[in-house]
Amino acid sequence: MEAKNINFSYEKKQVIYDISLKFDQGITALIGPNGSGKSTILKILSGQIKNYQGIIEYDHKDIKYLSISKKSRLLSYFNQREQIYGLISVRSIFEMSNIQNIDYFKYLDYFDLTDKLDLPFNQLSGGQQQVILVLAVLCEQTPYVYLDEPFNNLDPLYKESLVKLIKNSDQHFFIVDHDLDTLAILADNILLYKDGRIVESGSTEILNEDNLKKVFGTEFKIYQDDSGNKRLIQSLRV
Numbered sequence: 001m002e003a004k005n006i007n008f009s010y011e012k013k014q015v016i017y018d019i020s021l022k023f024d025q026g027i028t029a030l031i032g033p034n035g036s037g038k039s040t041i042l043k044i045l046s047g048q049i050k051n052y053q054g055i056i057e058y059d060h061k062d063i064k065y066l067s068i069s070k071k072s073r074l075l076s077y078f079n080q081r082e083q084i085y086g087l088i089s090v091r092s093i094f095e096m097s098n099i100q101n102i103d104y105f106k107y108l109d110y111f112d113l114t115d116k117l118d119l120p121f122n123q124l125s126g127g128q129q130q131v132i133l134v135l136a137v138l139c140e141q142t143p144y145v146y147l148d149e150p151f152n153n154l155d156p157l158y159k160e161s162l163v164k165l166i167k168n169s170d171q172h173f174f175i176v177d178h179d180l181d182t183l184a185i186l187a188d189n190i191l192l193y194k195d196g197r198i199v200e201s202g203s204t205e206i207l208n209e210d211n212l213k214k215v216f217g218t219e220f221k222i223y224q225d226d227s228g229n230k231r232l233i234q235s236l237r238v
């Protein structure tokens with residue numbers, strides 16, 4: 001995927017300023033403050049928002065000219081805030097999204113959720129709902145996967161399981177989330193983002209105290225754990 005010179009406004013309010021990026025392998029994380037436009041850029045790259053300026057290409061073809069069926073085989077998108085399943089059963093959610101007909105029971109088993117299969121969605125806890133919806137998106141097995149806050153609501157064990165699942169997948173992930181420690185472990189490529197612009201990009205090396213202060217306007221301390229993973233600790237000043 002290559003995005004060239006993307007600009008976008010909601011009515012008169014510009015939220016994306018001249019963004020260009022490429023995303024063809026591994027896991028890319030987009031990190032930035034609330035309201036800076038991260039969800040908006042995810043919606044643009046995944047084809048939900050169409051009235052942007054600039055060009056988005058998949059395999060050198062403009063997304064605007066791809067058929068709906070081609071797009072649905074190419075990319076998938078998750079955003080829990082926009083999902084309303086209510087009384088629909090967990091099984092139906094998988095069957096609706098499982099276009100590749102893969103064995104989704106192994107995913108459910110991995111999260112110890114097999115016994116929820118015939119429950120209505122609204123009888124699951126917030127974290128269980130989140131996991132089911134992310135798993136349903138992964139079942140689509142598209143080469144490109146856009147995840148908006150997939151780690152929201154997840155306890156440490158669910159988070160760890162989801163990190164393993166994503167890391168072991170050969171799909172390309174583009175993830176927006178506020179869980180910086182998890183993104184530091186997971187991502188191959190980081191985009192630091194502020195006020196609708198990418199301010200830094202690179203490996204997890206760019207997650208340093210200066211860059212994070214520049215993006216979030218607050219102090220961070222960074223420690224390395226025993227396995228060499230970065231822990232990003234925000235210093236709260238109250």
Ligand SMILES: Nc1ncnc2c1ncn2[C@@H]1O[C@H](COP(=O)(O)OP(=O)(O)OP(=O)(O)O)[C@@H](O)[C@H]1O
Nearest residue numbers: 010011015032033034035036037038039040041176
């Ligand atoms: N449908 C919409 N109509 C008008 N303005 C919108 C709409 N959606 C988002 N915005 C505005 O665009 C800006 C960027 O919103 P967006 O949801 O992309 O930010 P974000 O970085 O994902 O935020 P958060 O981290 O809080 O989820 C915000 O100022 C928001 O109020």
